Structures are given as structure tokens and as C-alpha cells.
Amino acid sequence: MNINVIGIDIGGTNLRGAVVDSKGKILKKYSLSSEANVGIDNLINNLIDLINNLRADFKITGIGIGIPGILDSKKGIITQAPNIKNAANYPIIKVLNSRIKPRLPLVIENDANCAAFGEYKFGAGLGFKTLIMITLGTGVGGGIILNGEIWNGAHGMGGEIGHIKIYPDGNKCNCGNRGCLESYSSLVGIKNMIKKGLTENKINKKLLEKIKSTKHDKLPELFYEEAKSGNSFSKRLWEEFGKALGIGISSLTNLLNVEIVVIGGGIANAWQMFIPSTKKAVKENTLIGPYQKLKISKSKLKNDAGILGAASLILPEK
Ligand SMILES: [Zn+2]
Incomplete structure (x- = not known):
């Protein structure tokens, strides 16, 4: 069975995402402005748009999100993120779970760790x-x-x-x-x-x-x-x-x-x-x-x- 997931990279300026298959092949890409400097609410709205766009043509089994900041990944909380306005102690997983319909398994991880994990899984590593x-x-x-x-x-x-x-x-x-x-x-x-x-x-x-x-x-x-x-x-x-x-x-x-x-x-x-x-x-x-x-x-x-x-x-x- 084909397994497709969504990978997202939240940046200070851009929000970039893709549908990725189990071999690490990118099937579809989409990006938009993150508006992280405007505030976390704008970022969340853009994140939902991005996810809806990417999942429209694919059966998706989960979403992984890279976030620039210090996170409590297990609790699904952004502890501190200087590049996202008003994001301190923000329960991002809880918020996304209430907004993504139908619901999908979600994980968050620091963006630099995501890049390292990407190279380890599919790149130079x-x-x-x-x-x-x-x-x-x-x-x-x-x-x-x-x-x-x-x-x-x-x-x-x-x-x-x-x-x-x-x-x-x-x-x-x-x-x-x-x-x-x-x-x-x-x-x-x-x-x-x-x-x-x-x-x-x-x-x-x-x-x-x-x-x-x-x-x-x-x-x-x-x-x-x-x-x-x-x-x-x-x-x-x-x-x-x-x-x-x-x-x-x-x-x-x-x-x-x-x-x-x-x-x-x-x-x-x-x-x-x-x-x-x-x-x-x-x-x-x-x-x-x-x-x-x-x-x-x-x-x-x-x-x-x-x-x-x-x-x-x-x-x-x-
Ligand atoms: Zn220093």
C-alpha cells in the first residue's frame, strides 16, 4: 500500500510543505507566506490552508511539522519561538487537532532537527x-x-x-x-x-x-x-x-x-x-x-x- 504523508517546514517568512511518499519522493509541493511575524493566529490559518491544499488530491496518513524554536514535542507545545510572534507556550497540536478535519496524526519537531533527520533518512547521511x-x-x-x-x-x-x-x-x-x-x-x-x-x-x-x-x-x-x-x-x-x-x-x-x-x-x-x-x-x-x-x-x-x-x-x- 502506498503511504503518503505531509512534511511542513515553518519559516520566519515562508511556510513550505509537500506530500511525500514512503521512499522520500516529493509528490506535490506548495508554499505560502507564513506571516509568523504578524502572529501565531495568522500562521495557524496559513498552516490550515497549506494542509488543505496538499491533502486535496492524496490520501494522507499523517503530518510532520518542523518549527523554528524550542518545543515540547511530546506535549505538542511550542515553548519558545523568537521568530513567531506570540507563540510562547502555545499548544499547537491541540489547536491543529481542533482545526484539521478529518483529523490526522500530527508530530512537531525543531526545524534544524528535522533537516538533520531528513539528511539522515534520504540525503547525505x-x-x-x-x-x-x-x-x-x-x-x-x-x-x-x-x-x-x-x-x-x-x-x-x-x-x-x-x-x-x-x-x-x-x-x-x-x-x-x-x-x-x-x-x-x-x-x-x-x-x-x-x-x-x-x-x-x-x-x-x-x-x-x-x-x-x-x-x-x-x-x-x-x-x-x-x-x-x-x-x-x-x-x-x-x-x-x-x-x-x-x-x-x-x-x-x-x-x-x-x-x-x-x-x-x-x-x-x-x-x-x-x-x-x-x-x-x-x-x-x-x-x-x-x-x-x-x-x-x-x-x-x-x-x-x-x-x-x-x-x-x-x-x-x-
Ligand atoms: Zn551564542
Whole structure:
């Protein structure tokens, strides 16, 4: 019998979903604005529209939803979600159960964990049992899979890879601490390096003009192109970005001895610019045993990792 489920990825801007079969094949996709910044009620209305659209032509057996925030998955509650307005302590499963007709089994999971689970089930992590996924975007997201299960800590707050310490007394992080991975290997990190470059007078006039006329979320692409054409500040920026990532991966590897680290997120597109210094730092800082067994790979599922991971949560074990 064909089993089809719905996987949903809730983002700060977009709400993306798909009908997925038991082999991880996407049969239909749909997306709309999430309006998460307007409020949780708008988000729920959009979520219902998305689900109704996706289930119209398919027999669906369940829905998995990836949510950006700290959740109590068992109780079906969003504990804390800074990118969704008024979502603190929100009983999302209870609300959805009362709105989805006919009712379907529902599960929720943190979005970064979903992406890691997607890569584990259907992507770069296929065939491995232990995996870490690092998502490079505005910040640094992380998901840990141990023996085929998501590890998110005793209270659902674990796997915060973006906030492991890279440099004590380093850059100030949004979390209030200093020297976190996120303050180097992310869009936030790139902005920190621009600031530093400006105070140290390392950015020439031509590059500064380009930085000023570039939208923030396009800065990684700008520095990718600049590094490719030999600009020394841009090359240095990616070296620093990659080195911090490598130091972070070495701490995780020394601690967990995972088989594979998968790197995804929009900035992973600059792979060839940062990965040499990442690999160098991993080699220099990881114990020889776990280092020799470690594989570092680029995400295979890209934007679909979250959707496929959320769908996998509700697919029956083979
Ligand atoms: Zn931090």
C-alpha cells in the first residue's frame, strides 16, 4: 500500500510543505507566506490552508511539522519561538487537532532537527547511524542524530551547535555570551568580519561601495564572487569563517565521534571558499581516532531537507 504523508517546514517568512511518499519522493509541493511575524493566529490559518491544499488530491496518513524554536514535542507545545510572534507556550497540536478535519496524526519537531533527520533518512547521511547537521544561514543551526534518533537533550533544548565556544573572549553573540560559532560562521559572523575589516582599514573603497549596495542576505554571494576574483579581504573572510567552523566540528567530533557531519543552509553554497580552512582546522584540532573515521559532506537535500525530515517523523519505520 502506498503511504503518503505531509512534511511542513515553518519559516520566519515562508511556510513550505509537500506530500511525500514512503521512499522520500516529493509528490506535490506548495508554499505560502507564513506571516509568523504578524502572529501565531495568522500562521495557524496559513498552516490550515497549506494542509488543505496538499491533502486535496492524496490520501494522507499523517503530518510532520518542523518549527523554528524550542518545543515540547511530546506535549505538542511550542515553548519558545523568537521568530513567531506570540507563540510562547502555545499548544499547537491541540489547536491543529481542533482545526484539521478529518483529523490526522500530527508530530512537531525543531526545524534544524528535522533537516538533520531528513539528511539522515534520504540525503547525505544515508547509510550512517550517527550524524551531525550544521546549517549555515543567518545564524548557525544544528541537529544531532545518534543511533538513528534525534538527540535534543533532556528538556528539548540540546543541539545548539551555533553556541558552542570557539574563541573565549571572542565576538559578542546574540545569546549574550562571547566567541560562539554563530558569531563567526554565519551571516551574523560575516557582518562581524565586515565591522572588524572596517575598523582595521582592510576594506578598499571599491569593495566598500559594493557592500553598501548589497542587500544583507546577499552578502555571502558578494564575498563568494569577490574571493573568486582574488580580493584578499574576501579570501581572508572565508578563511576565518571556515576555521571557526572547523574548530566547532572538531569539538563535536571529539565529544560524539559521529560518522558524518553534513553542512547545509544557504551559505553552504560558498563551500569551495571555506571548506579548505574548515578541513585544515578539523585535522589540527581533532583526536586522531575520531578524525580518521570522520566524513564531512555537503547537504544533498538542500531546501527540501526540513520538509523531508518532518515527513520522515510520521512515516512508519521500514
Ligand atoms: Zn551564542
